Amino acid sequence: MFEEAQLYSPVTTGAGGEVTVHLHDGHPGAHDPGYRRRRNTIAAAALAWRPGDPAPVIDYEAAEQEVWRTVCRELAPLHERLAVREFRAALERLALPTDRVPGLDEVSARLATAAGWRYVPAAGLVDLRTFYAALGDRVFHSTQYVRHPAMPLYTPEPDIVHEVIGHGHLLATPTFGELHRRAGAAAARLRDEASLRFLSRVFWFSLEFGVLVEDGELRAYGAGILSSYGEIEQFRAMELRPLNLREMGTVDYDITKYQPVLYRAESVAEIERVVGGFFDTCTDETIEELRREHAVA
Numbered sequence: 001m002f003e004e005a006q007l008y009s010p011v012t013t014g015a016g017g018e019v020t021v022h023l024h025d026g027h028p029g030a031h032d033p034g035y036r037r038r039r040n041t042i043a044a045a046a047l048a049w050r051p052g053d054p055a056p057v058i059d060y061e062a063a064e065q066e067v068w069r070t071v072c073r074e075l076a077p078l079h080e081r082l083a084v085r086e087f088r089a090a091l092e093r094l095a096l097p098t099d100r101v102p103g104l105d106e107v108s109a110r111l112a113t114a115a116g117w118r119y120v121p122a123a124g125l126v127d128l129r130t131f132y133a134a135l136g137d138r139v140f141h142s143t144q145y146v147r148h149p150a151m152p153l154y155t156p157e158p159d160i161v162h163e164v165i166g167h168g169h170l171l172a173t174p175t176f177g178e179l180h181r182r183a184g185a186a187a188a189r190l191r192d193e194a195s196l197r198f199l200s201r202v203f204w205f206s207l208e209f210g211v212l213v214e215d216g217e218l219r220a221y222g223a224g225i226l227s228s229y230g231e232i233e234q235f236r237a238m239e240l241r242p243l244n245l246r247e248m249g250t251v252d253y254d255i256t257k258y259q260p261v262l263y264r265a266e267s268v269a270e271i272e273r274v275v276g277g278f279f280d281t282c283t284d285e286t287i288e289e290l291r292r293e294h295a296v297a
């Protein structure tokens with residue numbers, strides 16, 4: 001199975017200060033030297049950033065802008081049909097550019113008026129504790145690289161398309177933005193790493209890959225679905241299970257493939273009650289209990 005650390009390509013800094021992003025062999029950009037150099041440059045900018053600095057301004061190249069335009073163009077009609085209402089309202093309210101990749105400070109400025117969230121740069125993996133602690137303060141760690149242009153349909157790693165189009169719009173919604181913050185507040189109560197992993201899996205099967213019934217239709221509210229025009233076309237054909245915290249918190253997942261199993265809520269209210277209720281009340285002890293119940297089930 002894939003652990004969270006494998007979602008991102010590892011980033012290292014050499015003795016001479018050179019930053020390298022290690023793309024695995026199956027990555028669409030693994031054998032493209034130009035793409036690899038680009039990834040190193042963008043990761044180096046994030047590593048050089050310090051809190052309080054403006055976010056790095058990336059001068060996106062034509063191929064990167066084209067990926068952004070393609071994804072925005074392809075996703076627009078799909079969002080119209082398949083995204084939950086709050087997400088569609090956020091698309092209008094934030095009015096992020098669809099013809100160029102926005103800067104992180106630009107995203108923060110739009111979110112500040114909508115919901116008070118702020119984007120900060122991430123070179124790659126941000127450890128779970130740091131990532132969730134920031135969510136509790138309405139700060140979102142975001143990568144700035146763009147997926148390889150050969151595969152605009154899907155990316156094995158969270159790129160800026162995912163972070164901004166998926167999460168950015170969710171953060172601007174009253175329900176799902178607040179659920180991100182509540183997940184962060186929950187993580188601050190957890191001491192055990194196993195509890196944190198459980199929380200991150202519940203997050204994965206809700207705020208990343210959640211679907212729910214709204215106006216009698218199955219719609220997506222997960223950032224992973226809403227930012228992938230390959231995935232969004234598929235989700236109604238996936239195996240759908242009712243919300244079940246024990247299962248969601250313990251099921252293994254593989255980010256490199258489309259998710260075969262999704263958890264479906266019957267309403268926004270059910271997400272609030274089950275997932276939001278879990279975020280608000282979970283402790284190491286209650287999670288340990290859920291994990292034990294799952295083991296004997």
Ligand SMILES: [Fe+2]
Pocket residue numbers: 158162167208223224
């Ligand atoms: Fe995500």
